[in-house]
């Protein structure tokens with residue numbers, strides 16, 4: 001027989017799940033949980049400076065490792081602060097478990113101090129959520145949260161625990177089994193056969209890999225299929241690194257900021273094999289004009305993704321890795337000389353062109369140089385904006401789970417705390433955070449956490465003193481009426497970083513930029529690299545929002 | 560709910576859900592329809608069996624997004640089963656006498 005408080009039980013159950021790090025911030029309603037955590041020698045707590053930071057730190061750990069991770073917040077403002085990071089995890093299918101303190105059960109519904117309806121607020125942005133009403137429920141709820149977060153299509157789960165339940169004692173006979181992902185059901189063999197026949201017969205097929213390929217750890221399987229059938233392969237923003245983006249069959253990223261040849265090849269394809277991808281509007285452009293001549297095979301673990309945006313000729317519900325393992329043996333070796341030559345011609349005549357790519361004090365130059373200087377195990381996070389799109393366009397991702405970006409929600413402020421989380425998960429690897437001045441300001445307080453934890457992160461700040469991507473849209477689509485997108489105040493980020501105690505490397509002025517960048521990347525520990533960027537340099541090519549993907553602007557003449 | 564909600568109009572369908580019975584489950588379902596801008600005309604909910612489960616009846620618009628909505632409902636953790644019926648199903652028709660103006 002075991003007897004302990006709800007708070008102790010919660011911490012023990014988290015230990016039994018294998019949790020080693022929890023990010024969070026304490027407050028009145030979760031103090032019993034913190035008191036229980038104080039007694040844990042298995043779990044280390046990382047004190048964030050804002051609950052959104054704590055949520056993104058947990059996300060960084062989860063995205064890098066593929067395992068569910070935990071963050072803590074108190075009731076009221078603690079809970080509302082963490083919501084953005086939870087919504088972000090929902091849209092990118094990241095297994096994060098957020099445990100919030102709540103006012104005591106007897107006070108719920110009385111507008112008590114720091115009471116908000118965390119349960120109600122989190123319904124639309126979680127995969128599932130719980131309000132614990134009885135201490136005994138914890139024995140089921142905590143393992144269930146882990147099972148739900150990591151099964152099928154992963155996603156965030158929130159558990160709201162009233163303070164009286166944290167302090168209440170419970171006796172129980174037996175520990176529950178830790179929550180683990182449930183086995184996905186096998187795909188329908190007839191669908192697999194039909195899909196294989198379609199791939200074997202297609203003249204101009206394209207493989208379209210999404211984030212699901214990464215989540216399902218199916219990189220090897222995707223590569224085998226790609227190579228066996230010589231499938232030109234494109235990846236979504238979330239799918240980058242599923243196969244090496246510099247593989248000869250890779251077409252890189254598709255969609256709004258794709259290379260011209262990529263969108264043109266999609267236009268010409270007769271079979272689209274969508275794998276763990278969800279036909280997001282940034283990837284497809286105007287859907288009715290996306291791959292207009294193609295039949296579609298759609299493989300996804302989430303049944304609601306099939307036929308949601310685009311009707312599939314064959315829809316296969318199943319785990320991507322398992323499906324590809326079953327599908328590939330039915331695929332015949334095929335060199336596809338004609339189609340691959342055609343694609344090569346497109347690549348040659350409509351290439352992705354980058355300006356001034358080798359100077360370390362330019363946006364594209366810095367990305368390329370960094371990629372040269374770190375190895376393929378380095379993890380790259382970004383914020384949201386031009387710097388993010390440029391990194392997606394150019395960085396040579398060769399492995400899965402090395403590219404962490406806020407795809408679905410597009411949350412500025414993601415980059416720094418996600419980098420901290422990634423560094424906590426993999427202390428031996430370098431973590432690069434490409435950020436913009438606008439985004440960094442949204443969670444700049446986490447510089448303190450980065451220093452305190454001595455995380456090996458390199459923050460590469462591409463500073464155009466502007467909300468660059470907004471500036472670009474206003475320039476291109478709002479008659480050059482740039483408004484509220486240029487900052488009046490020019491901040492001294494280098495001084496600010498130093499104020500946090502963070503070493504800095506400033507690539508403005510006439511320094512030897514490359515040597516400075518090299519020195520920064522070799523420095524062990526967190527540091528900030530400041531690179532001034534011209535606000536008038538836009539990201540090309542660009543498909544105007546709502547237009548078809550082949551209506552790209554720039555790329556050939558704007559460079 | 561609109562005033563002239565008649566269960567007999569053909570542009571409605573009736574969904575029969577079996578769910579886990581707890582205080583949050585109605586919010587999960589109504590929030591899902593609301594955030595996907597899908598109109599629910601009528602809703603009924605009562606516990607069944609040993610009260611561990613509830614039955615929820617929904618009268619919903621029939622439109623091309625219904626199939627997607629049903630898939631979304633099926634994804635909810637507390638939803639155990641979803642059955643689809645046409646508008647002639649008796650459940651709302653029998654209740655009409657309680658909804659006269």
Ligand SMILES: Cc1ncc(C[n+]2csc(CCOP(=O)(O)OP(=O)(O)O)c2C)c(N)n1
Nearest residue numbers: 385386387410412436437438439467468469
């Ligand atoms: C939280 C949040 N608010 C607003 C936006 C809209 N938005 C998208 S990109 C962008 C500008 C980002 O500026 P910065 O981080 O400096 O990157 P840059 O485009 O200049 O490289 C804005 C405001 C957003 N994506 N996220």
Ligand SMILES: [Mg+2]
Nearest residue numbers: 436437466468
């Ligand atoms: Mg900027």
